[in-house]
Amino acid sequence: MQSVNYIPIVLQLLVAGGFVTLAMTLTHVWGPKRKSAEKLENFECGIESQGNARMPFSIKYFLTAILFVLFDVEVIFLYPWAVNFKELGLFGFVEMLVFIAFLLLGFLYIIKKGALKWE
Amino acid sequence: MQQYTDIEEEKEYNTLNLGPTHPATHGIFQNVLKMDGEIIVSSEPTIGYIHRAFEKIAEHRPYYQITPLTDRMNYCSSPINNMGWHMTMEKLIGAEIPKRAQYMRIIIMELARIADHIVCNSVIGVDTGALTGFTYVWQDREKIYEVYEEICGARLTTNIGRIGGFERDFNKTTWEKINDALNSIEKRWAEFERLLSRNRIFMDRCIGCGPITAEKALGYGFTGPNLRAAGVDYDVRVMSPYSSYEDFDFTIPVGTNGDTYDRFMVRNTEIWESIKIIRQAMNNLPEGNYHADIPEFYLPPKDDVYTKMEALIYHFKIVMGETDVPKGEVYHCVEGGNGELGFYLVSDGGRTPYRLHFRRPCFIYYQAYPEMIKGAMLSDAILTMSSMNVIAGELDA
Amino acid sequence: MGIELLIFKSILVLVVFTITLTIAAYSTYGERKIAAFLQDRIGPNRAGPFGIFQPVADGGKMFLKEEIIPADASAFLFVLGPSLAMLTALMTGVVIPWGDTLTLNGVEYSLQITDLNIGVLYIFGVVSFGVYGIMIGGWSSNNKFSLLGAIRASAQMISYELAMGLSIVALIMTTGTLSIKEIVDQQATWHWNILYQPLGFLIFMICAFAECNRAPFDLAECETELVGGYHTEYSSMKLGFYLFAEYINMFISSALMASLYFGGYNFPFMNSLGLDQNMVTILGTVVFFGKVFFFIFFFMWIRWTIPRFRYDQLMRLGWQSLIPLAILNILLTGIFTMREELKNWLFN
Numbered sequence: 001m002q003s004v005n006y007i008p009i010v011l012q013l014l015v016a017g018g019f020v021t022l023a024m025t026l027t028h029v030w031g032p033k034r035k036s037a038e039k040l041e042n043f044e045c046g047i048e049s050q051g052n053a054r055m056p057f058s059i060k061y062f063l064t065a066i067l068f069v070l071f072d073v074e075v076i077f078l079y080p081w082a083v084n085f086k087e088l089g090l091f092g093f094v095e096m097l098v099f100i101a102f103l104l105l106g107f108l109y110i111i112k113k114g115a116l117k118w119e
Numbered sequence: 120m121q122q123y124t125d126i127e128e129e130k131e132y133n134t135l136n137l138g139p140t141h142p143a144t145h146g147i148f149q150n151v152l153k154m155d156g157e158i159i160v161s162s163e164p165t166i167g168y169i170h171r172a173f174e175k176i177a178e179h180r181p182y183y184q185i186t187p188l189t190d191r192m193n194y195c196s197s198p199i200n201n202m203g204w205h206m207t208m209e210k211l212i213g214a215e216i217p218k219r220a221q222y223m224r225i226i227i228m229e230l231a232r233i234a235d236h237i238v239c240n241s242v243i244g245v246d247t248g249a250l251t252g253f254t255y256v257w258q259d260r261e262k263i264y265e266v267y268e269e270i271c272g273a274r275l276t277t278n279i280g281r282i283g284g285f286e287r288d289f290n291k292t293t294w295e296k297i298n299d300a301l302n303s304i305e306k307r308w309a310e311f312e313r314l315l316s317r318n319r320i321f322m323d324r325c326i327g328c329g330p331i332t333a334e335k336a337l338g339y340g341f342t343g344p345n346l347r348a349a350g351v352d353y354d355v356r357v358m359s360p361y362s363s364y365e366d367f368d369f370t371i372p373v374g375t376n377g378d379t380y381d382r383f384m385v386r387n388t389e390i391w392e393s394i395k396i397i398r399q400a401m402n403n404l405p406e407g408n409y410h411a412d413i414p415e416f417y418l419p420p421k422d423d424v425y426t427k428m429e430a431l432i433y434h435f436k437i438v439m440g441e442t443d444v445p446k447g448e449v450y451h452c453v454e455g456g457n458g459e460l461g462f463y464l465v466s467d468g469g470r471t472p473y474r475l476h477f478r479r480p481c482f483i484y485y486q487a488y489p490e491m492i493k494g495a496m497l498s499d500a501i502l503t504m505s506s507m508n509v510i511a512g513e514l515d516a
Numbered sequence: 517m518g519i520e521l522l523i524f525k526s527i528l529v530l531v532v533f534t535i536t537l538t539i540a541a542y543s544t545y546g547e548r549k550i551a552a553f554l555q556d557r558i559g560p561n562r563a564g565p566f567g568i569f570q571p572v573a574d575g576g577k578m579f580l581k582e583e584i585i586p587a588d589a590s591a592f593l594f595v596l597g598p599s600l601a602m603l604t605a606l607m608t609g610v611v612i613p614w615g616d617t618l619t620l621n622g623v624e625y626s627l628q629i630t631d632l633n634i635g636v637l638y639i640f641g642v643v644s645f646g647v648y649g650i651m652i653g654g655w656s657s658n659n660k661f662s663l664l665g666a667i668r669a670s671a672q673m674i675s676y677e678l679a680m681g682l683s684i685v686a687l688i689m690t691t692g693t694l695s696i697k698e699i700v701d702q703q704a705t706w707h708w709n710i711l712y713q714p715l716g717f718l719i720f721m722i723c724a725f726a727e728c729n730r731a732p733f734d735l736a737e738c739e740t741e742l743v744g745g746y747h748t749e750y751s752s753m754k755l756g757f758y759l760f761a762e763y764i765n766m767f768i769s770s771a772l773m774a775s776l777y778f779g780g781y782n783f784p785f786m787n788s789l790g791l792d793q794n795m796v797t798i799l800g801t802v803v804f805f806g807k808v809f810f811f812i813f814f815f816m817w818i819r820w821t822i823p824r825f826r827y828d829q830l831m832r833l834g835w836q837s838l839i840p841l842a843i844l845n846i847l848l849t850g851i852f853t854m855r856e857e858l859k860n861w862l863f864n
Contacts, residue, residue: 005630005631005632005633006630006632007522007525007630008529009607009610009629009630011525011526011529011629012529012606012607012609012610015529015530015533015606016533016602016603016606016607017603019533019602019606020599020602020603020757021599023757024595024599024754026579026753027578027579027580027581027583027752027754027756028583030579030580031579031580031582031583031752032580032582033582033583034582035584039584040584040586040587041586041587041588042588042589042657042658042659042749043659043661043748043749044136044659044660044661054655054658054663057133057156057663060156061156061667061670061671064671064674064831065670065671065674068674068675068677068678071678072677075678075681075682075685076681078681078682078685078846079637082685082686082688082689083688083692083693085688085689085692085853086692086853087692089854089857090854090857090861093850093854096850097847097850100843100846100847103843104840107839107840111836116831116832116835116836133660135661135664141743142743143741157664157668157827157828244823247823247824248731248732248738248822248824249821249822249824250551250555250820251551251554251555251820251821254556254557255555255556314821318823320732320822320823320824320825320829321822321823323825323826323829324823324825324826324829496826496828497664497741497827498735498738498741498826498827499826
């Protein structure tokens with residue numbers, strides 16, 4: 001029964017995908033095409049761009065992404081617990097408190113470490 | 120072979136061109152920023168990205184024709200530029216201006232200052248992302264422009280007034296429009312201040328953003344609101360009063376940190392002070408003539424030109440620049456919307472100036488810009504620029 | 517699944533799809549009108565009476581504009597970016613319960629396209645995909661402003677997803693289900709979750725603003741800093757898709773806020789009006805859309821009132837304020853729900 005529920009999602013995907021493809025094709029067909037080398041240049045405030053945009057970038061963004069992955073996994077772990085929270089009772093709650101305490105400890109560590117400092 | 124002595128040197132930075140056509144560079148100027156992520160490592164402003172050679176053009180124009188050139192410097196408050204130039208000329212020829220004309224000038228100059236500050240402060244709002252205040256208060260700027268329009272027919276590049284005073288007395292509509300503008304500014308500006316000045320996000324963005332100390336500011340030659348925000352109470356209107364500013368009662372607001380928030384608040388307060396000055400001028404307006412009695416420099420009324428011989432001769436001589444100008448060297452400064460706007464004029468007695476130099480406040484602020492934004496974030500850099508009210512027209516050198 | 521049900525679902529998919537697009541299109545009109553109202557202006561008033569055909573004109577214009585793909589850009593990814601953004605935006609509407617059940621010819625039809633038992637997780641999953649659209653588009657443009665905008669957007673979206681997830685955990689603790697339909701049904705009449713989860717709602721709402729890249733979190737496309745942000749290089753319908761996706765996301769977030777915290781299609785005294793079930797369902801749907809429109813208006817109201825954050829402030833708010841607050845909310849919810857057990861355990 002459950003997998004039946006996913007059929008409408010496939011339907012929606014077909015409709016949405018069809019719309020996107022159609023729109024992209026139509027705009028490609030209908031739009032005027034008068035290209036020139038200057039027009040196809042990248043915008044860099046009206047002057048020739050200096051260097052490539054695909055340069056090594058600040059590591060801090062990557063750090064944020066890594067931290068996100070770490071914490072997101074932990075958050076996802078909370079979901080099954082939250083659904084069954086009432087059945088698990090006090091024991092489950094206390095157990096999860098311990099888990100959250102660990103999570104917070106790690107969180108405190110990265111803050112103290114300055115991983116999220118941008119200045 | 121390039122040799123690296125320090126590991127830091129090897130770090131790669133991104134080069135980002137901020138300008139010439141960037142939404143935040145109001146006007147055309149270029150900054151080449153070296154960025155480490157969001158942080159600006161160094162910046163290099165291109166001085167003179169636009170160069171219209173006003174000073175050079177002015178050396179080839181009769182004195183009468185230089186006024187329109189001054190319009191184009193700080194185009195947010197062109198009447199101040201126009202009148203500053205007129206006063207410089209009057210200083211050179213030693214003309215005595217009637218009190219009434221001086222008061223009228225003060226009214227227009229203070230309106231221009233309000234317009235300038237409206238632009239600056241509302242654009243600070245835009246650059247922090249709050250567009251509403253901007254479009255809301257620009258209605259008042261529109262009202263001020265209508266006053267200009269009533270007096271001289273133009274709005275942005277006003278070319279307002281004449282050497283010696285005004286071309287005509289303010290009519291009834293003008294006075295009504297000035298009154299109307301003041302009432303509306305008082306109401307709307309209070310709303311604008313309520314919207315932004317205590318907004319937590321706005322304060323977080325502005326406080327401590329692009330600060331400059333008083334010593335540094337003085338060292339760079341800052342004047343006007345930007346210097347006052349750093350805590351130095353220097354105002355040309357008080358230090359060397361011109362056009363009867365000594366008759367008026369007003370206070371000069373000063374900040375403490377010289378950061379964006381201080382600049383914002385100083386300008387806010389100055390708007391209220393300007394309104395006070397205009398009200399005083401309107402209430403105590405002396406009777407008298409609206410122009411000085413200097414027929415060799417003051418353009419005669421058009422009616423007289425068609426009917427009277429002397430008027431026709433003077434008209435011809437003034438327009439063609441055939442009037443003799445005394446030899447000499449004068450410096451006159453006025454408190455422009457952005458700071459001390461100076462005119463250094465050397466006359467050798469010919470029909471054009473021998474040398475004319477404009478002291479443009481923005482040009483000086485822009486020199487300090489790289490130092491102020493070093494180590495700041497990209498957003499701060501933009502906010503600093505707009506809060507200093509760097510107008511591209513004044514970077515023209 | 518019977519063939520009849522399949523047809524009904526197909527129709528529902530098409531209807532929801534059309535409504536989503538229409539509402540997103542008219543949100544642009546609403547946005548401009550509301551902005552105009554707040555700024556003492558008139559707003560669009562040329563296309564049709566009061567400018568109501570403005571979205572149609574805008575959409576048509578998008579189709580007819582020249583499609584510019586910069587020479588340095590990766591063409592495939594450049595097209596993929598906005599398509600993905602649009603696709604993910606359109607996919608989220610599936611699990612929103614637009615209304616209760618309608619009984620036609622003795623058969624019950626639910627006004628929800630599909631009732632997944634992991635509806636909340638589905639939304640999170642699809643929304644997370646949205647960041648790819650922005651990231652791919654920004655990177656493939658090969659423009660520094662685009663790249664900066666894309667990186668800002670992705671860092672911001674992933675940071676706020678954490679707090680959002682944590683705020684939902686507290687909600688799930690009280691409801692005990694991940695199905696949005698069930699969550700809505702639990703809030704019958706006036707038992708709205710906002711009454712039990714005010715802090716959670718606040719966190720969720722702030723995160724929703726951030727996830728939609730709406731002011732005050734519109735750092736990814738703030739034009740005074742990054743020109744156009746990640747869509748600086750885009751033109752024609754590809755630009756349209758990015759802008760459109762933002763409005764669809766806004767609509768879906770509003771619908772989600774209404775369903776999770778404001779009772780969805782429930783309204784007080786719905787069962788004591790003495791109307792028949794179909795009538796109540798239709799009324800409920802109307803009420804639901806009323807709530808959604810209020811939130812859309814709220815989104816716009818905020819955008820045209822307050823300034824935006826700076827990047828570091830944004831990250832600090834997300835990581836150092838919202839996440840601890842969300843964890844505190846979980847604790848409070850747990851203690852509140854377990855108060856009887858705790859009392860027994862402590863005092864006996």
